[in-house]
Amino acid sequence: MTAHGGQFFSAAQQLGWSTEHALDQLLDFSASLNPLQPDFDLNINPALLMHYPPEQANPLQQLLAEKLQLHTEQIRLTNGISAAIFDFFNWLRPKQTLLYSPLYGEYARAAKLFSPHTQLIRRDLDTNSLVFPSQLNADSLVVLVNPATPDGRRYPRTQLIALLQHCQAHQSWLCIDESFLPFIGWQTEHSLRDQLAHYPKLIIFQSLTKYYGCAGIRIGAILAHPTQLENWPQATWPIATLDSLLMTQALQQANFDARTQAWLKQDKQDLITQLSDCRLIEKIYPSEANFILLKLHTPAQPLAEYLARQGLLIRACDNFGFNQPHIRLAVKTPAAHQRLATALDNYPC
Ligand SMILES: Cc1ncc(COP(=O)(O)O)c(C=O)c1O
Secondary structure: OOOOOOOHHHHHHHHOOOHHHHHHHOEEOOOOOOOOOOOOOOOOOHHHHHOOOOOOOHHHHHHHHHHHOOOHHHEEEEOOHHHHHHHHHHHHOOOEEEEEEOOOHHHHHHHHHHOOEEEEEEOOOOOOOOOOOOOOOOOEEEEEEOOOOOOOOOOOHHHHHHHHHHHHHOOOEEEEEOOOHHHOOOOHHHOOHHHOOOOOOEEEEEEOOOOOOOOOOOOEEEEOOHHHHHOOOOOOOOOOHHHHHHHHHHHOOOOHHHHHHHHHHHHHHHHHHHHOOOOOEEEEOOOOOOEEEEEEOOOHHHHHHHHHHOOEEOEEOHHHOOOOOEEEEEOOOHHHHHHHHHHHHOOOO
C-alpha cells in the first residue's frame, strides 16, 4: 500500500497506459487538487533559463503578499510544503513533538527523523474542539493541519487563538498547516496569519499546489515572523524559474477564486449525492474542504485496488490510525463522480 495519494504516473505505468491515455482516462481522487486548473501559457523565452533565478521569485512573492495580506518579509517561498516540513524539523530538532492526528503523513515521518519524542493527540472527528496538550515547554512543537486531513474539518478561529495562547504561555512552537484553507477563502478571518507579527514561534505552511491544481509545480509558502525567516535553512535558488513563472500566471488568473467557490459548492454536493445510496459506505463525514472522508463497511485497500484496475485512484486511509476502514475522495466533476459511483455499485463483495 502507498503511504500517500497522488500516485498518478506510477498507477498509469502499472496499468500499462501511456501518459496521454492516463491524462485522458485515469481519474485521481486520491490527491485533493482543484480540477479547475488555471490556463498556463508555456510560451516562455528559453533565454530566461540561462540564468539563476532570483532568490525569492520576487513578483510572485509580492502577489502572494497581497493575496495573504502580509508583508513580503513574512513570506518565504519554498520548493513545495512537503520539502519545507523536513527542512523545518531538521532545523528545529524539537525535543518534543505533538501532532494533532490524523494528519498529513509527512509530519510523522519528519518527526520520526528529527524529534526524539513524538506524541499523537487524537482529534475527535465529531467535534470542533481540540484537547490542549499539557507539559509543553520551549522545546516543544505542536502541529495542527487546518482544515484537517483526511476529514476536512475546519477548526474555528476561537479554538485556534486559544491554542496559540496555550502555546505562547509555555513558549512552545506552533505550526499550522493551512494548505487547504484557500478552498474556504483567502480572508484573514479563517487564518492565524494575522498573529504572525505577534508570535515569532508561530509558523504557517501554505501549499499552493492544491488550490491551483498544479502539483507538478513545486512551490509553497512558509509564513512566519521576519526574524524567523532570516534564519530559515534553505539552499540558494530554491525556486525554479519555470515554476515561479507558471505559479505567477496562476495567481493572476481572473475569476479563479469565484469559479473555484462555485465549483466546490455545487460539485461537492454532487459527489455526496452520488454516493448517498452506496451500500459500501457507513458514514460521510462533514467536510469544509475539497475532499471528503468516508467510513466503509468493507476493507479499504482491496476496494482501492479494484478501483485502480478501473482507472480510478482513491486514498485508502489505513495508515491514518482508524480502527475501521476509511477512504478519502477529492471532489472532482459530475462526470468523474458518476464513473466512481458506478464502479462502486459494481464492486463484487
Ligand atoms: C496538509 C498538507 N500539507 C502539505 C501538503 C504538500 O503540499 P506541497 O504540494 O506543497 O508539497 C499536502 C499534500 O498532500 C497536504 O495534504
